[in-house]
Amino acid sequence: MTCLIESAQGIPAETTLEIAHLPCDVDQSANVDIGEATAVGEEYEGDRSLWLVDTDRSGEVDGDDATEFDNLFNGTGGYSQWNGQSLPPPL
Ligand SMILES: [Ca+2]
Numbered sequence: 001m002t003c004l005i006e007s008a009q010g011i012p013a014e015t016t017l018e019i020a021h022l023p024c025d026v027d028q029s030a031n032v033d034i035g036e037a038t039a040v041g042e043e044y045e046g047d048r049s050l051w052l053v054d055t056d057r058s059g060e061v062d063g064d065d066a067t068e069f070d071n072l073f074n075g076t077g078g079y080s081q082w083n084g085q086s087l088p089p090p091l
């Protein structure tokens, strides 16, 4: 999604802001690949960036997130497969 900011405090007028979200891209590499498994493990072992591992967006990290991640990664449970997807290049 790209939006044009017309005015906001501290942000120059006519600044273009791109907001993109790639489900399962836990390591924020702009690609979804097998590296996400390592990234998920590191998040669970570390401080947990809730927004990266709360895959079902319930507000807490639990076993349901692992199921949701698996469904999104593999394209099961009614989802499209995100494994192998990449964000488009920046504008
Ligand atoms: Ca990634």
Ligand SMILES: [Ca+2]
Pocket: 053, 054, 055, 056, 057, 058, 059, 060, 061, 062, 064, 065
């Ligand atoms: Ca959750």
